[in-house]
Amino acid sequence: MSLYCGIAWRRKSFWCYRLLSTYVTKTRYLFELKEDDDACKIAWRTGAFYLFHSLAPLLQKSEHQYLAPQHSLSELERLLGKFGQDTQRIEDSVLIGCSEQHQAWFALDLRLNSPSSINASLQKLEMEAELKGSFTELRKALFKLNIKDASLLSTAWALLRWHDNHKFCSRSGQPTKKNMAGSKRVCPSNKIIYYPQMAPVVITLVSDGTRCLLARQSSFPEGMYSALAGFCDIGESLEEAVRREVAEEVGLEVESLQYSASQHWPFPSSSLMIACHAVVKPGQTEIQVNTRELEAAAWFSLDEVATALRRKGPYAQEQDGTFPFWLPPKLAIAHQLIKEWVEKQSFSSPSA
Ligand SMILES: [Zn+2]
Structure with a gap:
């Protein structure tokens, strides 16, 4: 986690003394995305997004199990445009992992701040029709997902919920700011850093x-x-x-x-x-x-x-x-x- 570690590793990568294992390079890549907002934004371009609505993940039912579909950045931008949301909403996404080929995985909650709840639920239905799936309560679906998706969606659920509950600094009452990956929130007025907790x-x-x-x-x-x-x-x-x-x-x-x-x-x-x-x-x-x-x-x-x-x-x-x-x-x-x-x-x- 320390800054020193990050710098030492970047220097070392020029020399490449030995071939790092797939697991180590993947872990270092995720570390980079958590520390560097620009690197995280670049990772969106080739990344995959898991979508939520009010903390319910978008799932597709197949026989006795659920599948969690992924969406590309361009698909997500099109969807946000279609439903009248600013594409800047993508900045609310959180990093939840990456593949061995370094495709980063993100989760985004599409919940709308619509003043009317009727409008919001109508829009949710329209989104579900558009996305050919349904926003399903995770508790009900967890045991019907494969192990990889169950683990990813649990992480996403927990992280999205944590951000939703930590929008304000508990000392100054000021709004806190999420970093791009969602691995922390910072209070701009007193610089307190909040990390997601278990x-x-x-x-x-x-x-x-x-x-x-x-x-x-x-x-x-x-x-x-x-x-x-x-x-x-x-x-x-x-x-x-x-x-x-x-x-x-x-x-x-x-x-x-x-x-x-x-x-x-x-x-x-x-x-x-x-x-x-x-x-x-x-x-x-x-x-x-x-x-x-x-x-x-x-x-x-x-x-x-x-x-x-x-x-x-x-x-x-x-x-x-x-x-x-x-x-x-x-x-x-x-x-x-x-x-x-x-x-x-x-x-x-x-x-x-
Ligand atoms: Zn504060």
């Missing part, structure tokens, strides 16, 4: 050695149980956050923990989900549910969890009024964490 969330799968602890919040769909989750408090390390969350939510003390993986989750306001396995202290098995946080929590056997992992939705109500026990979908990091635990347990207990 809130760290720990997601912990607690085990007592043979069973695992799963819980549900009242907001979960009926029957679904997941790992414990909670925001890190300010000043806490990851380890401290896991220990506190487990104590707070189920009244147990963690003895050891192991990091597993992390995932960005855009809703409701960009979290970095940090997934961990935790083992409770010996003899700590009596759960005391904190009902302000959870609706229920229980220990589940390897067999019960392995069966639930294999179960496929939709999960209809049984005749006795109960719902079957099921787990978060594959793309969710909680699913991966639970799957990892099942694999580890099955490996270590040959009887299972």
